[in-house]
Amino acid sequence: MKHYLLSIYQPDGTPPPPEFLDPIMQKVNALMDEMKGAGAWVFGGGLFGPETATVVRATGNDVLMTDGPYIEGKEHVGGFTVVRAPDLDAALGWARKFAMIIAPLAIEVRPFQHGDGMES
Amino acid sequence: MTGRPAAADVERIFREEYGRAVAVLIRAFGDIDLAEDAVQDAFTVALARWPATGVPPGPAGWIITTARNRAIDRLRREATRGERHAEAIRLLSRDEAPEEDAVGDDRLRLIFTCCHPALVGPAQVALTLRLLGGLTTAEIARAFLVAEPTLAQRLVRAKAKIRDAAIPYRVPDAGELPQRLRAVLAVVYLIFNEGYSASGGDRLVREDLCAEAIRLARMLAELMPGDPEAKGLLALLLLSDSRRAARVDGAGDIVPLAEQDRALWDQDLIAEGQALMRQCLRINRPGPYQIQAAIQAVHADARTYAGTDWAQILQLYDQLLMVAPGPFVALNRAVALAEVRGPLPALQEVERLHLPQYHLYHAIRADLLRRLGRIDEAVAACDAAIATAGNAAERRFLERRRQELRS
Numbered sequence A: 001m002k003h004y005l006l007s008i009y010q011p012d013g014t015p016p017p018p019e020f021l022d023p024i025m026q027k028v029n030a031l032m033d034e035m036k037g038a039g040a041w042v043f044g045g046g047l048f049g050p051e052t053a054t055v056v057r058a059t060g061n062d063v064l065m066t067d068g069p070y071i072e073g074k075e076h077v078g079g080f081t082v083v084r085a086p087d088l089d090a091a092l093g094w095a096r097k098f099a100m101i102i103a104p105l106a107i108e109v110r111p112f113q114h115g116d117g118m119e120s
Numbered sequence B: 001m002t003g004r005p006a007a008a009d010v011e012r013i014f015r016e017e018y019g020r021a022v023a024v025l026i027r028a029f030g031d032i033d034l035a036e037d038a039v040q041d042a043f044t045v046a047l048a049r050w051p052a053t054g055v056p057p058g059p060a061g062w063i064i065t066t067a068r069n070r071a072i073d074r075l076r077r078e079a080t081r082g083e084r085h086a087e088a089i090r091l092l093s094r095d096e097a098p099e100e101d102a103v104g105d106d107r108l109r110l111i112f113t114c115c116h117p118a119l120v121g122p123a124q125v126a127l128t129l130r131l132l133g134g135l136t137t138a139e140i141a142r143a144f145l146v147a148e149p150t151l152a153q154r155l156v157r158a159k160a161k162i163r164d165a166a167i168p169y170r171v172p173d174a175g176e177l178p179q180r181l182r183a184v185l186a187v188v189y190l191i192f193n194e195g196y197s198a199s200g201g202d203r204l205v206r207e208d209l210c211a212e213a214i215r216l217a218r219m220l221a222e223l224m225p226g227d228p229e230a231k232g233l234l235a236l237l238l239l240s241d242s243r244r245a246a247r248v249d250g251a252g253d254i255v256p257l258a259e260q261d262r263a264l265w266d267q268d269l270i271a272e273g274q275a276l277m278r279q280c281l282r283i284n285r286p287g288p289y290q291i292q293a294a295i296q297a298v299h300a301d302a303r304t305y306a307g308t309d310w311a312q313i314l315q316l317y318d319q320l321l322m323v324a325p326g327p328f329v330a331l332n333r334a335v336a337l338a339e340v341r342g343p344l345p346a347l348q349e350v351e352r353l354h355l356p357q358y359h360l361y362h363a364i365r366a367d368l369l370r371r372l373g374r375i376d377e378a379v380a381a382c383d384a385a386i387a388t389a390g391n392a393a394e395r396r397f398l399e400r401r402r403q404e405l406r407s
Helices: A018-037 A088-102 B007-029 B032-053 B059-077 B082-092 B100-114 B121-132 B137-143 B148-164 B177-196 B207-223 B228-241 B267-283 B288-301 B310-323 B327-341 B343-351 B359-371 B375-388 B392-406
Strands: A002-011 A041-046 A054-059 A062-067 A075-085 A106-111
Touching: A002 A088, A018 A041, A018 A075, A018 A088, A075 A088, A088 A106, B007 B032, B007 B059, B007 B100, B007 B121, B032 B059, B032 B121, B032 B148, B100 B121, B100 B177, B100 B207, B121 B137, B121 B148, B121 B177, B121 B207, B137 B148, B137 B207, B177 B207, B177 B228, B207 B228, B228 B267, B228 B288, B267 B288, B288 B310, B310 B327, B327 B343, B327 B359, B343 B359, B359 B375, B359 B392, B375 B392
Parallel strands: none
Antiparallel strands: A002 A075, A002 A106, A041 A075, A054 A062
16 A cells, blocks of 8 residues: 655635635545545644744754745645555545545645555 | 568567557566566567567567566566565466456556556657557657657656556546546547647658557557447548548648549548448447547548538537537638638638637638638738748648749
């Protein structure tokens, strides 16, 4: 089995109001339950906004920390899910279900270098 | 079999059997590069051996068996990691000759992998020509007018993505199949079109690409007998290709449909295309390729240009616009419209389209303007067509038309 990272990209700025988001989150949670039931869900969750990010970078013996996201853009990763799947089509199948719920937000699917066990 | 095959025989068998052998080896080893290298090794052995020994009965099976042994040898040599060695041993103990059905399925699996939507379009085309057609990187680069290193990199990247992202080697299940098959047919159609009307270079037609596209379409029609669009695509390609000898004169200049010597049309290809169309009609699930093939079949039926059933062609274009709307279909429809209702309504349709980069848009506009006696505008449109034409033969044709406008 392989592992895939499903990253959800969303636009910067104020998120939509709860009356818009709540029904969507209910469907997302139902999908997570479906993934868990199928043995596909590994880990994941929603993230606070990019303004809460801190970037750490070492140069020589100095470690520099900066407030804010690594890349400033119009969009950021709002959350992610790691799934276990036999191949890309199976991972894309989960991504497709996810994308239908959170349309028009985009999901990027990327394979992990290692499969089960998640060794280095 | 004469027993003394020339290199040309090996070349022919290579063209026919390469994709089959690579597809079987990929299933056996799960490694595209290994499969390609092994099959190429096997053909090198064949080229050295067959002139002396003669072509063995069942050359495809011979190539596959030889390639498999080569691949196992290679895995053993490179077996620094225990698992690879174990894999080679496991494969050694398998039975040898693959079943025909399984082989067919392997080629089908492979083309669905090559045309997977997770791969960018040009990579799909390059992979299909490379793995199923056995074209070299240099040949594909030449055919699509890209630098060889660019194309080589495109192939390396696509193969790495297939491996790393685990793009499956599988015919999609029924739910996904229609959409995925459309992508496969589109790749084959694109290969044919590039061959039929080259987007660059000196010549109008690249026969090698046309032949490869027809080979692939034939394979799809055989392996997916229940799908009318696969049959429709093959019919479309055969009917279009039937006019090849008449489309270009001895000097390599374009001969338009109206002026073609219809005695040069290949009646065998026409008959095969029409037989496929009859099968499609029985299935009765029309789609874009079947409708385009039906349009070509109407042309093939006409003994003269004047005798063409343009009303039927116009009706088919109307149908095509319903299932596959787009400016290119609308432009072709306008040509039929001009024959049925005259150049003015056709020109009005054309001018509603916006295809400034497409030479045929300007060329068709120029012709309609000429027929309306609006010569200055026709010359300007002809100039725009010349400026956007891709290959030298098309430019020469348009320049001749431009001269005729002024005479």
